Amino acid sequence: MLERVAGAAIRFGTEAETLSIYRIVVGETGRFPELGRVFYETGPRRVLSRLAEYLQEVSDKGLVDIPEPRLAAEQFVGMVRGAYYLRRLLRIEEEAEAPDAERIIASAVDVFLRAYRSGHSIAPS
Numbered sequence: 001m002l003e004r005v006a007g008a009a010i011r012f013g014t015e016a017e018t019l020s021i022y023r024i025v026v027g028e029t030g031r032f033p034e035l036g037r038v039f040y041e042t043g044p045r046r047v048l049s050r051l052a053e054y055l056q057e058v059s060d061k062g063l064v065d066i067p068e069p070r071l072a073a074e075q076f077v078g079m080v081r082g083a084y085y086l087r088r089l090l091r092i093e094e095e096a097e098a099p100d101a102e103r104i105i106a107s108a109v110d111v112f113l114r115a116y117r118s119g120h121s122i123a124p125s
Helices: 002-013 016-028 033-042 044-060 069-089 101-116
Strands: none
Touching: 002 016, 002 044, 002 069, 002 101, 016 033, 016 069, 033 044, 044 069, 069 101
């Protein structure tokens, strides 16, 4: 499931059309604050909420230990999108040493599962 979410976040989030819409929304939100809110509510918030629900379910089953599913969802999406997304958003050519999408996905899933494996979660402060 995490691999599917990560793959969708990278693929959908870095498509030319999606990036163009995002740039327009960011540029116009100062004049039309409602536009930014609607964009967030219908896109990023839905994804984060669904991922948080899934993380709560697998945590309830004891497969992982995630005390704050919404925070964990945001952390996961942040790891996946990170600099990869930013380079595309800013139209920066790919750097030779930058990891590709598949490596980013595999690493994010691995780091996430290590952090939240059952009995080893990061305690909330």
